[in-house]
Amino acid sequence: MKIKRIFVDCHVFDGNFQGTTTYLKGLYIELIKDKNYRIFFGASNIDIVKNIFGTHENVTFIKYKAKNKFYRLLFDIPAIIKANKIDYAHFQYVVPPIKNCKHIVTIHDVLFLDFPQYFPLLYRIKNKFLFKRSAKCSDIVLSVSEYSKMQIQKHFEIKTVTVTPNAIDPVYFETYDKENCKEQVAKKFKATNYFLYVSRWEPRKNHHRLLKVFVEKEYYKNHTLVFIGDKAIENKEYNDYYDSLSPSIKVTIFSFHKLNFRDLLLLVRGADLSIYPSIAEGFGIPPLESLAANVPTICSNTTAMADFQFFDDCLFDPLDLEDLKDKIEIGLKDTKIVQKKEAMSVKFSWKQAAEQFKKAIS
Known part of the structure; x- marks a missing residue:
């Protein structure tokens, strides 16, 4: 099997721990064990990410040049993907507008579409556009539950969504x-x-x-x-x-x-x-x-x-x-x-x- 080179956008570790950080931590601690995958983690605070995943032969840590999310998506990540000959790039919810490898996106939920009364109008408009575009442009769409899978398929008209369920630390x-x-x-x-x-x-x-x-x-x-x-x-x-x-x-x-x-x-x-x-x-x-x-x-x-x-x-x-x-x-x-x-x-x-x-x- 050819070694697959996967870039993981870990900017969520630069903030407070939440569902997305738990998900990436649990999933990639397990994937790192498979030497058929070469993992590249990108973040602004690389020390936090290093502490979580540890040192491995098949893991590389890359520090972003800027904390600004627009710079990260438009310049930093495309440059990292090109320089490291990445096969797949994995994102949470939103993928970059520039695509120079296959994209994986995990959309954890679309609750703002299921329960609009609990979310601000601008939030709903912005994220519906961004999440739908990301799902349509990605080669692989993941979610964390059967419920979220069905709702993504319904709202975004996506046929194939793979469930990679959360688990416990x-x-x-x-x-x-x-x-x-x-x-x-x-x-x-x-x-x-x-x-x-x-x-x-x-x-x-x-x-x-x-x-x-x-x-x-x-x-x-x-x-x-x-x-x-x-x-x-x-x-x-x-x-x-x-x-x-x-x-x-x-x-x-x-x-x-x-x-x-x-x-x-x-x-x-x-x-x-x-x-x-x-x-x-x-x-x-x-x-x-x-x-x-x-x-x-x-x-x-x-x-x-x-x-x-x-x-x-x-x-x-x-x-x-x-x-x-x-x-x-x-x-x-x-x-x-x-x-x-x-x-x-x-x-x-x-x-x-x-x-x-x-x-x-x-």
Whole structure:
């Protein structure tokens, strides 16, 4: 087999960790093991990328000349592709206008077309044009779930989309001392006996309904509520409801932004219950990560998350407050975490994702 030279645009590692960074990390750590692939990683902060992927004979790291995205797409990447005789260049969502090798694009979701009410008009117009053009111009189109695959085919009239599903970072499966983690969290973050929601802030993420259930069910008397995630799109409904609360309730609600990975992992491990009430997702990694860490987890049953059937009695309708209340009670008493975790591990792995990637290239 001829060695295939693949360039990977890793500019997403220059910012905060999110779904795309988890995806690229998991997929390429697995692909690097196959010496039939020579991988070239491009980023502005090469040190971060080197730290993630490590040193290998078949890996080269290339530093971008500029951080400006337009310069990167118009000049930097085409020059890198030409200089290194790249066979395939892999991008997330948007490919460059200049094409001097075969393009691979991963479109993680098109939720802005499925749920336009949750996204600004300009965002929808711009990304519909860019994502559709990228899908049409690429030789291989990938996505991360069957749900996203079907929606991409529907909206962009693309016949072939390969699913390379997300999986979980192995660190979440490592053993740890639960009580020690809870003590560390209490000391560093002041949160005790807490419910956890990990997600960036957007209206579709449904933070406001979780907050309402937390308050109306009076969980604040025995628990605290922890939100982890950066601000993306303002959620006015959450803000208005939060502002109406008394100071005695507000002190039981914590919101953390721009955490490093070590603190994020600590907060996941120390949680009494992980809750993922998002209304719409292209995949939804956080509930799988908390389940992998043996944390009782309840999860929304909509869009791509409808495929998480291993959550069984801990799936709920994110628009139904009563259902959410019921599932919180079930989650707190869950005795089937080990079985659910095993079923999840069978369904999602980076090895499977890498195999699907190789088939798409072949």
